[in-house]
Amino acid sequence: MESVISAEMQASIGRQITRTxxxxxxxxxxxxxxxxxxxxxxxxxRYLQPDGAELLAPEDFNPFAWAVAxxxxxAAAAIGLEDPDRTERLLGLDxxxxxxxxxxxxxxxxxxxIAVGDVITxxxxxxxxxxxxxxxxxxxxxxxxxxxxxxxxxxxxxARLNIIRY
Amino acid sequence: xxxxxxSTSNLASPxxxxxxxxxxxDTGVAxxxxxxxxxxxxxxxxxxxxxxxxxxxxxxxxxxxxxxxxLHGLVRSWTGAQGHVERLSVxxxxxxxxxxxxxxxxxxxxxxxxxxxxxxxxxxxxxxxxDDIAPGSATVVLYHRAEV
Numbered sequence: 632m633e634s635v636i637s638a639e640m641q642a643s644i645g646r647q648i649t650r651t652x653x654x655x656x657x658x659x660x661x662x663x664x665x666x667x668x669x670x671x672x673x674x675x676x677r678y679l680q681p682d683g684a685e686l687l688a689p690e691d692f693n694p695f696a697w698a699v700a701x702x703x704x705x706a707a708a709a710i711g712l713e714d715p716d717r718t719e720r721l722l723g724l725d726x727x728x729x730x731x732x733x734x735x736x737x738x739x740x741x742x743x744x745i746a747v748g749d750v751i752t753x754x755x756x757x758x759x760x761x762x763x764x765x766x767x768x769x770x771x772x773x774x775x776x777x778x779x780x781x782x783x784x785x786x787x788x789x790a791r792l793n794i795i796r797y
Numbered sequence: 798x799x800x801x802x803x804s805t806s807n808l809a810s811p812x813x814x815x816x817x818x819x820x821x822x823d824t825g826v827a828x829x830x831x832x833x834x835x836x837x838x839x840x841x842x843x844x845x846x847x848x849x850x851x852x853x854x855x856x857x858x859x860x861x862x863x864x865x866x867x868l869h870g871l872v873r874s875w876t877g878a879q880g881h882v883e884r885l886s887v888x889x890x891x892x893x894x895x896x897x898x899x900x901x902x903x904x905x906x907x908x909x910x911x912x913x914x915x916x917x918x919x920x921x922x923x924x925x926x927x928d929d930i931a932p933g934s935a936t937v938v939l940y941h942r943a944e945v
Binding site for chain 1: 799800801827828831832834835836837838840841842852853860861862863865866867869870873874878881882883884885886887888889892931933
């Protein structure tokens, strides 16, 4: 099995991939998220309160969907999530050139909940590469750490993601 | 058919081995399109059967992020406002192909302290073929009610 992990890729473990800052979270962002996730069942009533009532986002809520207030590197906006080489391109490297990618799973630790009006910052770091032969051929597993904080510097969550490329 | 049934009868005193309930969804583009709209996840593999087959899959598949949200929803349906998820992990072992998936949770450990109770939960998501496509686990914090 010929490795697809280049020396440059290996040397980049530990480097920051992106830093992203959300827009202020709106109540409608949270409501739409919950409605979509619970569909076709109705969303829990506590997420559909009138404006002004306390509304905390569910733990799985993504405040970075569609548009963000700030993103580093600037080129990140032009590299789509569907690009299997996205991680390496953001690091300024040549990617392994594998054609497909799947979400392999993740582990998340949660801190403070996200509230309406919060601005969330996410920092993603390359955590490691492993390879193995699988049912789809050579499979490259890429571990990425994401740490979220809010505008007060409070810990929101730490996620270790596993991306499978083949 | 969709159904979320929760077993809240054991919430005050969780018992090891007890079920927290089930979360059933008949998944397909109707679910996936709605989730794509809120998560900006319009990838061909989630929308088009030909794109799925080109990737070596039976057809279009559901998002891992949506299965993750289903697991959070199952746990959240059990805790209600009386607790929150402290940790959750999941491995996506098999894609979510079109069809029914059933998420379940079982209490595996309970550690009570003065103010809160930590509950460990084993999670599974079984598809129509009977395969566990997303085994995982969660740690939940339950708040004790104040003595009246």
